[in-house]
Amino acid sequence: MNVNKLIATLAAIVKLWLFFAGAAGLLGACSCFSDTLLAQGKLNVMTTTEDLASIGREVAGDRATIDFIARGYQDPHFVEAKPSFILKLQRADLLVIVGRELEIGWLPPLIQQSRNGKIQVGADGYLDASLHARILDIPQGQITRAMGDVHPLGNPHYWLDPENGKIIARDIADKLSQFRPADRAAFQQRLSDFTGRLDAAEKRWLAALAPYKGTKVVTYHQSYSNFADRFGLQVIGYVEPRPGIPPTPQHTLDVINEMKRQAVKLVLVEPYFDLKTPNAIARETGAQVLVMPPSVGGVKDVPDYFKLFDYDTTLLIDAIKKAGAGR
Secondary structure (H helix, E strand, O other): OOHHHHHHHHHHHHHHHHHHHHHHHHHHHHHHHHHHHHHHOOEEEEEEEHHHHHHHHHHHHHHEEEEEEEOOOOOOOOOOOOHHHHHHHHOOOEEEEOOOOOOOOOHHHHHHHHOOHHHOOOOOOEEEOOOOOOOOOOOOOOOOHHHOOOOOOOOOOHHHOHHHHHHHHHHHHHHHHHHOHHHHHHHHHHHHHHHHHHHHHHHHHHHHHHHHOOOEEEEOOHHHHHHHHHHOOEEEEEOOOOOOOOOOHHHHHHHHHHHHHHOOOEEEEOOOOOOHHHHHHHHHHOOEEEEOOOOOOOOOOOOOHHHHHHHHHHHHHHHHHHHOOOO
16 A cells, blocks of 8 residues: 555544544533433432322422322232333332332332332332331231231331321432432422421311220221321221231121120221121121221322321211211
8 A cells, every 4th residue: 555545544544533533522412411401300200109199299399290100099008010100110210119018019020120220229219208207016026927918017007197298208308309409498398388288287187086086996907007096096906807818707706796895886998998898897886887098099089198188087077976986
């Protein structure tokens, strides 16, 4: 190869190198620009339940888009894992879960199949809302399958205490601030507003239920432990012989006898349980069966966290009066 051809070849190589280097720089600039747009856009938040979504929207406002998996009228222990849930999780920046193994039967494979590194257990985009909440019914001693679907980490229905609602909101606000430091003041302001409104509402609910403090009830499942503890109800038994175990004839008879002995006139049932056994108990004891939603979205009249307690306290007071179940 002569010198002129060599020079021409080298020049062409240099031009190609400069072209690709420039293209790579342009792509890098575009990528940075895209990342900047993403950072300035809304956060995509997924929650496992409508309750967490409702609280999350209170503190996020229009700075995040929040969706959920389990609807309020579904049993959150048993949710059908749908492909659409995987698609939603793939796009999530943050996943907020109830925790305490409430979702253990259906959530882990959804997270894994989403292949979204941001929301895997232990990642920055994974938030267990139970970590700072007040948890009841933590079992003591050895736990076996004979005990039914006992939650070894305690009762996961903790959101039914408004005090825990404030804690959940604070943790979500802190996590959102971690993702959007520039919006921390806005999240904290919304958190303060939510907490103030919830404080006022809680005083109203407590006052309304105060005359009925100590009212004895039976519940189907242990969903209402936190609600009962906060508002002064006394749960004396359960329709289930053990958590997640269907009622048996002998256990049902035992519940009937105990209700008669203690003059219990109210049976609380979640919307997703069969009413056959509760109705049979009511017939034998003269009690009233009250289907009371434990979650936002449990009925159409409960679209948010405040409405959940408004609805349940009103429903409960009316039922107590009707059944003559007060102290």
